[in-house]
Amino acid sequence: MSIFQFYKKYITKYSTGRILISLLIITWIVFGYMIAFSIPQVMEYADGMELLDMKPLGYSHNYVQVLFENLGSEGRHLYLTYQIPIDMIYPILFALCYSILIVYLFNKIKSSEKLIFVFSLIPVIAGMFDYFENIGIIIMLKSYPDISNGVSLTTSIFSIGKSLFTTAFWLLLLYALSIVTIKYFKNTQRN
Numbered sequence: 001m002s003i004f005q006f007y008k009k010y011i012t013k014y015s016t017g018r019i020l021i022s023l024l025i026i027t028w029i030v031f032g033y034m035i036a037f038s039i040p041q042v043m044e045y046a047d048g049m050e051l052l053d054m055k056p057l058g059y060s061h062n063y064v065q066v067l068f069e070n071l072g073s074e075g076r077h078l079y080l081t082y083q084i085p086i087d088m089i090y091p092i093l094f095a096l097c098y099s100i101l102i103v104y105l106f107n108k109i110k111s112s113e114k115l116i117f118v119f120s121l122i123p124v125i126a127g128m129f130d131y132f133e134n135i136g137i138i139i140m141l142k143s144y145p146d147i148s149n150g151v152s153l154t155t156s157i158f159s160i161g162k163s164l165f166t167t168a169f170w171l172l173l174l175y176a177l178s179i180v181t182i183k184y185f186k187n188t189q190r191n
Contacts, residue, residue: 007124008117015103023097030090038083045075052137053087056163058156061149068144080141087134095127098169105176109183119172126165133158 042051047070052059059067068076099120106116136155140147 004117007121011099011103011117011120015100015107017104020097020100020104023093023100027090027093027097030086030093034083034086034090038086042071042075042079042083045071045078051079051083052155052159053083053133055156055159056167058160059152060156061147061152064140064147064152064155065145068141068147076141076144080138084134084138084141088131091127091130091134094130094166095124098123098173102169102172102176105173105180109176109179122165122169122172126162126169129158129162129165133162 039051039054043049046067049063049067049070052064052067055063071079102120102123103116106119111119133155136151136158139151140155143151
């Protein structure tokens with residue numbers, strides 16, 4: 001069985017309302033924790049600069065150097081040992097939760113199986129880019145102040161990729177929710 005067949009079998013099997021609600025709650029708790037606690041705590045050291053995870057259009061090598069310098073050793077340590085570990089949990093939750101949500105909603109719309117499968121991969125790809133971004137950030141934090149220009153450029157590309165696929169997911173979600181809502185109201189008007 002290929003990895004795609006395995007993925008398709010299990011993503012379809014677990015695309016139930018109960019599993020979806022559970023995953024949404026867990027995903028939102030982890031995301032909320034990062035937004036409310038871990039990211040702001042690290043940003044206290046950043047002198048007004050955004051963390052690399054929060055730069056959807058990427059960043060330059062110089063930006064990374066200045067940010068890490070502003071963070072100081074305590075801020076860099078907090079980024080590496082507090083924010084990044086939490087952010088290593090979030091991408092898998094994002095990928096699972098939102099892939100299942102896409103399958104669930106597009107099944108309600110009665111889209112083609114192939115289309116649903118392709119759409120459900122978008123959050124998975126976003127999650128993969130997020131992991132690559134995190135690995136790049138770890139490498140740069142550990143090698144500071146000798147950060148390779150190539151590593152910062154590659155990590156920036158991963159940040160942009162994460163943002164592109166995350167945006168694509170949210171647009172798909174809006175589309176699916178719109179269609180489901182329209183169908184719901186049409187059905188209630190008939191009854």
